[in-house]
Amino acid sequence: MVKAHLVFVPDQAIKKLIPPKPNDPTCTVASKRDKRFKLVHPVTPDQCHTLKTVLKHPLLITFVLAAFLTTAFIFIEPLCHCIQHVNCILFSQFTNNTICCNEKQTYITNIWENAETLPMPEQCAVIEDENRIDCLGQEFEIPGYACMLRDCCWSLPKNGSIRIPRCYYPARYRTYKITNVSSTDVGTVAYMKIVKNSTFYPNNVPMVKIDFVYRTEDILQVKIYDADKTRFQTPFPELPPMGPTAANNTKYVVEIDTEKTGFKILRKSNNQIIFDTQDFGGFIFSDQFLEISARLPSHHIYGLGQQRNDFKLDMNWKKITLFNHDQHPKPGTNLYGSHPFYLAMEESGDSSGVMLLNSNAMDIDLTPAPGITYRTIGGLLDFYIFLGPSPSDVVRQFTSLVGRPFLPPYWSLGFHLSRSGYKTLNETKKVWLRTRDAKIPFDTQWNDRDYMKNNNDFTYDNESFNGLPDFVDMLHKEGMHYMVKIDPGIGTGELPGTYLPYDEGIAQRVFVSDISGYRPFMGKVWNKKYTVYVDFFKRAAVDYWLTQLRRLHEIFAFDGTGLDMNDPTNFQNDSGRSCPNVSLEYPPFTPAIAGCYLSTHTLCM
Template sequence: MLLVYHAIADLAVNETQIGIGATGLLTIERKSTKKLIFQTDLTKLIYSDQFIQLKSTLPSPQIYGLGENKSNFTKSTQWELITIFNHDKVMSAPGPRYGSHPFYLNIEDVTTGTSNGVFLLNSNAMDVLLQPEPAITYRPIGGILDMFVFLGPKPDDVVRQYIHLIGLPELPPFWALGYHQCRCCTEPHTLANQKLITERTISAGIPFDVQWNAKEYMEPTFDDFTIDQKRFGGFADWVRHLHDIGMHYVPIVDPGIDPAQKAGQYAPYDDGVSMDIFIKNNTGGIFIGKTWQTSGKTVYPDFSHPGSIKYWTKQYQEFHNQVPIDGSWNDMNEVDNFLSASIYGCPANNSLETPPYLPKQLPKIQDQTLCMSAKQYAGLHYNVHNLYAFYMAIATDEALKTVRNKRPFVISRATSPGQGKYSGHWNGDTDTTYGELKWTIGCKLLDYLV
């Protein structure tokens, strides 16, 4: 499906000439300038179950977007290859990062600013190849070609049209627009040390609105929704103190749940089993991978499951009853898995695990994630991997609305198009260098249009 999108439908018809020639050439032309916005030869389209290839010419080499990948703000049409796949990767290396956004903005004329945009609504892993003609070639490894063309005519018009299609971002609470700090802690990781760091910032006169913590507040097993009472005793009172002085507090929450605790001692696992919430392996058992849990085992809620919001809300409610948190920092939700398989490996001789085409910037399709044959309510992980964080954001957004009865604050490492309706996005793990700072500004500008 190919849709030409404009805020005023009649203008889209009057401004463009759309046609398919006798030779199979599909063209979209801007009438006023005679520029070909989109042109593809349908006789050369490859459309199979696990590989699609479509090439289109570009009106100019000025192209932006196609995130989230470690590359320059302006993409290069000199054979730049971009893999799109939600992926946790060492920051110094090129390749796909935490979000998947197959949308580009193309400046047709740098003098007038006339622009267009194209969005491929496809959740599968893919390569996008930019070529000198200039041209663009899409290579998804599944799904369909559901494409939207935005006519602008100015860059801000294109962005506005795209955002109206995928969903307007949620208005954050006012306090979320202030200064946030997450720095903890010099050894030992204790609440006493955290208090010193927080008070030092306040004493320096820095306008300080929100304190965050990573997993150091958790029990030594690194289990979600737990508190280490030895190292973080008095945690709830401290958070209430932050509220008293006009501040807010946000903890990290990973999707991974520890399956190794004794029955009846860890509700996030017990509830998930009783509600049948966890992602399954190819044989129907619970998929077991590994992240931070010291047990060496991790299971993953299937946030596409209709019962996941009820399940997730219960965990936030019970945690909020202990500590009155104000938001959620969703991490490790690409979804991440240190084993790149289950604890039993991935099925052999399976085309999902060894697809006929592997996107070029991935060492293997399961790298740092689950087996592609893992089963979710919405479908095989092969097809819905890039939507995991989106579903998690929906569940977290709804949980915080219920628990706090206030406008929620959710920040997510992984993203896909439309997720801004439920969460913000942070750029993940970066080194504290000027080079990394430059990269986060340049390559993220259009990536953040989630």
């Protein structure tokens, strides 16, 4: 046996195969579309047993080149187990599969029962390599039969690139049908009714509503959500009231075709496609898996942080995963922040931008169509589309929505001297003095957590950093400034009554709770025992945090702080195994995050 990828077998190759006995009772096809399936060759039990040895795991299908079939690539359905009296192979011309078909097994039956929804060959043939949209969304490949269970196409790409998905959506992959569209002068509303459930993602939403809200002349909101039930929406950022604006004043046009799934956004001045989802890839809206794809105006795409990428993003089947994670910057990994916003430079020189307001973990695929696919595990698909037309206009429109940074003090724009590892105040002073003696101008001296006592927030070690308040005063007299790092995690390892930040936090209930709803979630960062985490979503946490900062400032007059480890970070990497066994922790789809669980290196969900 020689392992090989599955390839399409043309009719002329099939004709070379030995036909089965015409009235073989063991080879029947339970499909309503029998013309797709052809019985092509008898298989003996010994041959099936040989193939079975290749299949080491019932869920790991191995494609093999059978020694007794030299003209076609085949695979054997593992759940058949190649049991006694298997004497035929079933060949699917569309999926290029052969299946041991002695008895109806679960997967085979499913394939046959779904025959009416399988794509026709021409639906796959019309999809060029660059227009393929991955039907899996995972980092691994699956065999043709599993791809077929998703009603998708499976074939090797023409150019052989390993990045191009083998399993991809066919043309006109219809999961929802537009049933009603109504428009006013300030927006449009569309309803989409489900016509085909997603097999692999449970709890599909039966009716989806799309609100097209003309926020301003150059900002369009497209909000896609459950028409009947309320779903989670991220509470931050708090969006300002905006619009609506009359349609005849906008720079964009919304197009909806009731014969297609999705919508199209165009630039009014030149009909340039800005965001076109119509019959492109698959649209899925289930409880914990939401997927949508769109054609983009060009290959010149920027943004989608935070990842270590080139400034201009790679559109050659590039996957970008967004989910905050404390990770040293390396390519292909989700990092400290999540910013599902991109800016596109169009061929005309105009610019546009799109933000997805969704805080769940997500994968974003960039494809050479040019296209984009979003896969997220909760919430809504709430898009804001910015028409620019200049790059600075797009950024201005984006920040008018999410908020702009405060105007920093002039001194903060100067050079800052900072690193972890200044273990004592004397070491800090030496570095500061050495830099000054070298005539290197700088404005601000920092200390990382080394200044803390037992790595506890809002303290300082009056032994190794004895004299810190006087040093800060001296910096101020020299016209310089001093800043420190602070973490959101509060230590639990001190005796009751000896560490106010913990005692007061417990009393004020400002820490993140575990599944009980009242006990603080216990993690581990730098503290000597365990760590609890300030829940900044709670209003009381703001007053609590300000109180702790004021108290520390009374001890030494720092000029600012840097909030570190607020991804949030948890060093207990096995927390995924100790989190509750609920779907929020173990969703049906997990983006390509670093680690095995959503909670790896962070808190339970």
